[in-house]
Amino acid sequence: RLPPPMSIFSEEHLSAACAYCFDVLVGHFELEHKVPEPELPDGKFPLFVTWKIADTRQEWRLRGCIGTFGEKPLLQGLREYAKISALNDSRFKPMQKKEIPKLAVNTSFLTNFEDGKDCYDWAIGTHGITINFQHLMRSYSATYLPEVCPEQGWTKEECLNSLMRKSGYRGKINPELRKSVKLTRYQSVKAKMTYKEYAELRF
Numbered sequence: 001r002l003p004p005p006m007s008i009f010s011e012e013h014l015s016a017a018c019a020y021c022f023d024v025l026v027g028h029f030e031l032e033h034k035v036p037e038p039e040l041p042d043g044k045f046p047l048f049v050t051w052k053i054a055d056t057r058q059e060w061r062l063r064g065c066i067g068t069f070g071e072k073p074l075l076q077g078l079r080e081y082a083k084i085s086a087l088n089d090s091r092f093k094p095m096q097k098k099e100i101p102k103l104a105v106n107t108s109f110l111t112n113f114e115d116g117k118d119c120y121d122w123a124i125g126t127h128g129i130t131i132n133f134q135h136l137m138r139s140y141s142a143t144y145l146p147e148v149c150p151e152q153g154w155t156k157e158e159c160l161n162s163l164m165r166k167s168g169y170r171g172k173i174n175p176e177l178r179k180s181v182k183l184t185r186y187q188s189v190k191a192k193m194t195y196k197e198y199a200e201l202r203f
Helices: 011-029 074-087 097-102 148-152 156-166 175-179 195-202
Strands: 044-054 060-073 103-115 128-135 138-144 182-194
Touching: 011 074, 011 097, 011 103, 011 182, 011 195, 044 074, 044 097, 060 074, 060 103, 074 103, 097 103, 097 195, 103 195, 128 156, 138 156, 148 156, 156 175, 182 195
Parallel strands: none
Antiparallel strands: 044 060, 044 103, 103 182, 128 138, 128 182
């Protein structure tokens, strides 16, 4: 039986990880800003850093999200992907300094990877999923973090169809193709911090 993912991280660890992402981003724009290194759990983890920005109605929208399934020491991974997701997500323009006060950061540490028996062997809201499949000698793969499916209100089938499109596949989606999908499910330990919460910690 796999350990609960939350058992690895304390609330203090999660808060420190989010604050560190803000420190790294602020330090990118303000060279004099000191970036203290927090104490985080030992070990290497796949991770994602997601930036969201408040719009004029104070609703959060995606501003950048990039991570890695390669296992990285937490400090190194957070330092790299806090900047990569802010500056190098090809879906968005590089972040500007003036946007920082409107930001929130989400960190996701990925744990408990398991092979699914089939493409439906996962639980909405509990698991993130990665799919791999082939069509006409070409390989396709894509992933969604655990929060994506419930946030969109999708069924499993709708989520899988969207994920197939995300992989770049543009052909017909049918039961035979879904049956060929190899699925890996995983869980994540998530934390969120707004800039206001960060500023209260640091300033």
